[in-house]
Amino acid sequence: MTNTYTSLVKQTFHFPQEDFDLNDNGYLEFNGLDIKALIDKYGTPLKLSYLPKIGMQINKAKKMFEAAFKRHKYEGAYNYCYCTKSSHFSFVVEEALKHNIHLETSYAYDIEIINQLYKRKKITKDTFIICNGFKQKTYTSRIARLINTGFNNVIPVLDNKAELQMYKRSVRKPFKLGIRVAAEEEPTFPFYTSRLGIRAKDILEFYVDEIEGYEDKFQLKMLHIFLNKGIKDDIYYWSELNKIINLYCQLRKICPELDSINIGGGFPIKHSLGFEYDYQFMIYEIVGNIKKACKKAKVPMPNIFTEFGSFTVGESMAHIYSVVGEKVQNDRERWYMIDSSFITTLPDTWGIGEKFLMLPVNKWENEYQRVVLGGMTCDSHDYYDSEEHINEVFLPKLESEGNGSDPANKEPLYVGFFHTGAYQDQISGYGGIKHCLIPSPKHVIVGYDKNGKLTDWLHAKQQTAQSMLKILGYL
Numbered sequence: 001m002t003n004t005y006t007s008l009v010k011q012t013f014h015f016p017q018e019d020f021d022l023n024d025n026g027y028l029e030f031n032g033l034d035i036k037a038l039i040d041k042y043g044t045p046l047k048l049s050y051l052p053k054i055g056m057q058i059n060k061a062k063k064m065f066e067a068a069f070k071r072h073k074y075e076g077a078y079n080y081c082y083c084t085k086s087s088h089f090s091f092v093v094e095e096a097l098k099h100n101i102h103l104e105t106s107y108a109y110d111i112e113i114i115n116q117l118y119k120r121k122k123i124t125k126d127t128f129i130i131c132n133g134f135k136q137k138t139y140t141s142r143i144a145r146l147i148n149t150g151f152n153n154v155i156p157v158l159d160n161k162a163e164l165q166m167y168k169r170s171v172r173k174p175f176k177l178g179i180r181v182a183a184e185e186e187p188t189f190p191f192y193t194s195r196l197g198i199r200a201k202d203i204l205e206f207y208v209d210e211i212e213g214y215e216d217k218f219q220l221k222m223l224h225i226f227l228n229k230g231i232k233d234d235i236y237y238w239s240e241l242n243k244i245i246n247l248y249c250q251l252r253k254i255c256p257e258l259d260s261i262n263i264g265g266g267f268p269i270k271h272s273l274g275f276e277y278d279y280q281f282m283i284y285e286i287v288g289n290i291k292k293a294c295k296k297a298k299v300p301m302p303n304i305f306t307e308f309g310s311f312t313v314g315e316s317m318a319h320i321y322s323v324v325g326e327k328v329q330n331d332r333e334r335w336y337m338i339d340s341s342f343i344t345t346l347p348d349t350w351g352i353g354e355k356f357l358m359l360p361v362n363k364w365e366n367e368y369q370r371v372v373l374g375g376m377t378c379d380s381h382d383y384y385d386s387e388e389h390i391n392e393v394f395l396p397k398l399e400s401e402g403n404g405s406d407p408a409n410k411e412p413l414y415v416g417f418f419h420t421g422a423y424q425d426q427i428s429g430y431g432g433i434k435h436c437l438i439p440s441p442k443h444v445i446v447g448y449d450k451n452g453k454l455t456d457w458l459h460a461k462q463q464t465a466q467s468m469l470k471i472l473g474y475l
Helices: 005-012 035-042 052-072 090-097 108-119 137-148 163-170 200-211 235-252 279-297 310-316 347-351 424-428 465-472
Strands: 020-022 028-030 046-049 078-083 102-105 129-131 154-158 175-180 218-224 260-262 303-307 317-328 334-338 357-360 368-370 372-374 394-396 414-418 443-448 454-460
Touching (some): 005 394, 028 035, 028 414, 035 046, 035 317, 035 414, 052 078, 052 090, 052 279, 052 303, 078 090, 078 310, 090 310, 102 108, 129 137, 137 154, 137 163, 154 218, 163 218, 175 200, 200 218, 200 235, 218 235, 235 260, 279 303, 310 317, 347 424
Parallel strands (some): 078 102, 102 129, 129 154, 154 175, 175 218, 260 303, 334 372
Antiparallel strands (some): 020 028, 046 317, 317 414, 357 414, 368 394, 443 454
């Protein structure tokens, strides 16, 4: 039979691949794991975290930067940071920390995680803690407390000019500073300039007015940039990167303490079997561009920091569903109903149209057909109808003619969505956690009391850091 799902995949992609293959029984394996065995043991819907992949990704990036430094005879150091906001779970963060990395935070409650990690001896007071985000007092006060208690490499990255005043008032010992440079957004974005960071044209004057001359109290050590689009080989990326490199060169001539550039995150991950991205080439070019500009300006080469979130944890997770029903609604639309919801378990598919790598676990020898996957909610938007490489979804038929006696043909079709490890739990509100650990607000009710008088009362307090840390496995 030439129109099986197996033939479709092998005609379209190179298969098997490093992390996907079929076992001798015709079931899909993910990083060598027998998914069918896990389904038999735990049932579906199933969320799977494969922790070894985290270390594989970290070491992959480290080796590529090491190769680039060697090729270009680069004189700075490389520091790999993990963005906790990608996945805050203790088992994820602690797995990443086994590989000699540093951390980036984005909200006040992240600092409570830092404290717990220190108590568990997963980090030391020399671990770099890069503190990003727009910061309220609840955040800056926790940052100040870390610095005051001896964390030597906490670097609050200023998101606006006023933020520095908060540290001047509360930090009692010399500390390091970073500045986030507000990037220009890509042309298709609704805004011209990122809401995060300080405008590039204001930074030199801000340094001279507010930082220069206070080196005994605080020192500017890092310039930081993050591009929402990610690290891509296009004019936009290289233009924005060169802006921060040139700004570093200008500042370095008047600020000898400045020694680091943080190029943020944004390495893409595999969302299709047809994924192609030359990581090593991009790293060679980034390192080479920084060195070239520094040589021309006659300033020392900076240390390079990266903050990889999705790249670190994204490819370590999968969601597995069963197809529990088939509906033919018209001549063109055939629905496979899954035993879960895309809105509640993979919210990026619904909110921003994200595509994940999707493959069936079984029935690869059945004929295939075009389908639309539907979730179990009553929301019309709970569906998945296209893949990264094609504006359609093809899956095996639920039963194949002539194989009625085959037990494997009678079992449900299992569908896997792979590389789902970044952000999905936080955005879906898993267990009560939120994106960047922003707490649920206090809830006030206004209504009539028993005497018919309009009154108000507190239904729920604002979510606490402790309640989130318990969900995440730190308490």
